[in-house]
Amino acid sequence: MNFQESKNSKKKLKNDVIFILVLLVAVSALGAIYFLAREDGNTVTITVDGELFAEYPLDEDCTVEIRIGENLNVLVIENGKAYVSEASCPDGICSAHKPIYREGESIICLPNKVVVTVSISGEENAPDIIV
């Protein structure tokens, strides 16, 4: 009984290792596809609470104040990259985020519900579907 049990648990441990490895490989494959397939974007889109706030080209330097009620995020576009320089949110995750410039990269401020996304706009690169 005891022998059987320990044999069984050894088999399960082996399954654990396989399971974890498969998970890791799947995640890294997804990650590799995601990061390698991206191009540099040319447009910055700001949405607040799911609604479009504004859109700016990435190649023109500017500073945008995103002020909704008492919430404030300041977005800076500089040298073709966008970053949040200042924010009223308590965690400061958005202002600690590195500058974004590749297609699909985004800075997300959960407390203020602000999402800043880089995309490619233009006729030939228009998305098939907007989800």
Added chain:
Amino acid sequence: MKNRHKKIRKLTFLSLCAAAAILLSYVEALIPPIFTAIPGIKIGLPNIAIIFILYRFGLRDAAVVSFVRLITVTLLFGNTLTFMYSFAGALLSLLLMAIIKKANFLSAIGVSVAGGVSHNLGQILIAMLLLDTAEIGYYMIILAITGIISGIFIGLCGNFIIKRLPENKI
């Protein structure tokens, strides 16, 4: 009479587990975040208690204790926003852990890894829903890896307690 005695014992024990889970949530909140740039990276200490209950008592009791912990922690430290994130994570991870445990081909470590990853997945899904954007999905790649690592640790802890507290001693 015997039956009633048993029921009270179980209730007391589950209450103790809930208290331990709440305390573990507090301990976890005291640990400073490793990367401030990536929110959501957590060890998931309360899951030690939940996984233990899942193995010793079953899904129903684990769900009740998990929910009691969630409500208490929300009232003490959280708000509606944190509640929604935690609820989504807890629900998805509990269901997945129960299914994988039932399938009976992984040990508590594998079950807890699945729990850790699916907890993060639940939170990402609710973030997608609340923010109305799919962009946050790429966080999942990082969170999946940290979920696996913390899941292994939690699984080891859970395994240890499951072994030390056999059914006949509760």
